[in-house]
Amino acid sequence: MVQGTQDADKQDGGPEFAQVFVIVWLGAAVVTMNTKLLGGTISFFQSVCVLGYCLLxxxxxxxxxxxxxIAHQNRILFLLRFIVTCIGFAWATFAAMVFLGDSQPSSRKTLAVYPIFLFYFIISWLIISHSNV
Incomplete structure (x- = not known):
């Protein structure tokens, strides 16, 4: 009985949700803090909203x-997954830069992009590194 309960707990997706939830909130806190330190005008909840919308x-x-x-994995399919993930990463980073770039002074936009880049890089790394079906 206990073994069946443990197997069901592994299938519910709890740890994955918790990881993404914590990463999004910590990422938004870092992006907000960086923006504030660079002289930008953005609140924490604006950062959460923009980063969340740009996760699409x-x-x-x-x-x-x-x-x-779903298919039998080989190098070509891994390359296809890598390309798809890189496109999603670039799209998300660009979209967040467009939204959050207006809250920065023009001379400091490059410094503001770095934590956004890292945030979406970590999310993309989680996507590409997940290998079991």
Missing amino acids: PSCLSLILCRLIL
Whole structure:
């Protein structure tokens, strides 16, 4: 009875949700703090909203990667997953830069992009590194 309960707990997706939830909130806190230190005007909740909305391309790449994982894996399919993830990463980073770039002084926009880049890089790394079906 206990073994069946443990197997069901592994299948519910709890740890994955918790990881993404914490990463999004910590990422938004870092992006907000960086923006404030650079002289920008953005609140924490604006940062959470923009970073959350800009996760859509990463979510689409996750769905495509999960569909690709159904097939027998080889180097070509991994390369396809990598390309799909890179496109989602670039799209999400660009979209967040467009939204959050207006809250920065023009001379410091490059410094403000770095934590956004790292945030979406970590999310993309989680997408590409997930290899079991």
